[in-house]
Amino acid sequence: MSLGQANHFRLVASVRSNYAIKRYIDETKRLYSVLESRLKESTYLAGSKYTIADITNYTWVRRGPQLLEIDLSEFPALKNWVDEIDKRPAVQKGTLTAQMSNGMRYSETPALGLMEWLIPISIKRLGCIVLHS
Numbered sequence: 001m002s003l004g005q006a007n008h009f010r011l012v013a014s015v016r017s018n019y020a021i022k023r024y025i026d027e028t029k030r031l032y033s034v035l036e037s038r039l040k041e042s043t044y045l046a047g048s049k050y051t052i053a054d055i056t057n058y059t060w061v062r063r064g065p066q067l068l069e070i071d072l073s074e075f076p077a078l079k080n081w082v083d084e085i086d087k088r089p090a091v092q093k094g095t096l097t098a099q100m101s102n103g104m105r106y107s108e109t110p111a112l113g114l115m116e117w118l119i120p121i122s123i124k125r126l127g128c129i130v131l132h133s
Contacts, residue, residue, distance in 0.1 A: 002027035003064045010068075025068050032075050035061065039077035050088075058085050 006024035009017050035057065038045055045053040062082050065072045072079040085091055 002031060003060050003068065006068055025070070028064055028068060029070060029074075032061070032064070032070070032072075032078055035081075036075040036078045039081050044081075050085075054081075054085060058082065058091075062086070 002024045006021055006028060009020040009024065013020075035045070042048065044050050045057060061078065062085075064070055072082065
């Protein structure tokens with residue numbers, strides 16, 4: 001998702017590109033508006049049931065507002081969808097397990113928090129750092 005690209009240019013790229021950062025933040029907002037339209041019509045992305053479509057999009061959407069300073073209240077159906085998925089017991093358990101497997105608590109510092117949460121998991125499970133976009 002464009003969220004990963006925006007964060008690449010904000011946090012990883014050796015040369016800062018305000019153009020690229022703005023471009024991918026704008027693209028993230030555009031994609032959020034597509035999800036917003038869908039979630040105004042349906043409880044979940046693929047219909048009335050929670051599916052892999054929700055699982056794969058949830059993590060990106062959940063962290064986007066913190067990482068890119070996007071106000072999710074601009075997308076009320078999307079915000080409601082995130083809040084409802086946050087309440088699912090398996091999601092809560094999975095989040096807690098990920099935090100515990102890192103041996104650390106998730107930081108509330110947005111960019112640092114994502115990196116300290118993702119990178120140790122990637123190294124531990126894959127033996128290398130893999131950033132998905």
